Amino acid sequence: DYELCEEWEHLYPVPREDLINLHREHLLHLLEMGDVEKALQLLQRIEDPGVCLAISEQSLDQHPNLAASHFLADYLTAHFYASLTTARRNEIQALYIGSKVLLTLPELSRVNYVHLSSRPLLMLEQLLMNMKVDWVALAVQTLHQLLAGQEIGFTVDDIDSLLSKYAEKALNFPFTLKEKRS
Numbered sequence: 001d002y003e004l005c006e007e008w009e010h011l012y013p014v015p016r017e018d019l020i021n022l023h024r025e026h027l028l029h030l031l032e033m034g035d036v037e038k039a040l041q042l043l044q045r046i047e048d049p050g051v052c053l054a055i056s057e058q059s060l061d062q063h064p065n066l067a068a069s070h071f072l073a074d075y076l077t078a079h080f081y082a083s084l085t086t087a088r089r090n091e092i093q094a095l096y097i098g099s100k101v102l103l104t105l106p107e108l109s110r111v112n113y114v115h116l117s118s119r120p121l122l123m124l125e126q127l128l129m130n131m132k133v134d135w136v137a138l139a140v141q142t143l144h145q146l147l148a149g150q151e152i153g154f155t156v157d158d159i160d161s162l163l164s165k166y167a168e169k170a171l172n173f174p175f176t177l178k179e180k181r182s
Contacts, residue, residue: 002026006045016051023055024062031059031068043075053080060092066114070099090153094118097146104138121154121162128166136163 005022008014014022023046030039046052053076060072073096081089098117101124102110116123120143127136140159147156 002029020051020054020058023051024058027055027059028062028064028068031064031071034067036067036071039071040075049080049083053083056080057088060095066099066102066110066117069095069117070103073099091118094120094153097143098123100146101139101142104142105135109135121158124159125162125166128162 002022002025006026009019009022023042027039027042030036030042043052043056046055056072056076056079060069060076063069064072073092076084076092077089077096084092095118098120101120102113102117105113113123113126116126120139124136124139124143127139140163143159144156147154147159
């Protein structure tokens, strides 16, 4: 049906908003089906960069599944970086990094942290509070790789500060140890 609508669009004038809605729904359908290659081809077929940007941003704002969000954030950053405001750019990059960190977690556990995908530092803190030390190690390694040379609202120093804070709390004993004397 999407392909038929796309053919119709080439024959008759379609209002811009309807065109954006059609392509957005088609793109989300392809991404939900896991067909990233066809989704990329769809975006490449759209001749107007403004329409392509609107479709990609609106699709991302629909909060699709993790893989689709990751793809859209990557696509927007790669193709429309200069067209985005600084705040939107940081938001999209944070979502990209957060989704990348989520993909390092065990698949069955991702659902517990997916709501934090656009806030990677908060996700890291949640993992620390849940005592998921092995997962934190993978997340920190991934964050260090992804943050190299990027500005998204937090830095590697912020990650190190968070880790130091929780390491200090782990060593903080609420009582004093008494020595036994014989």
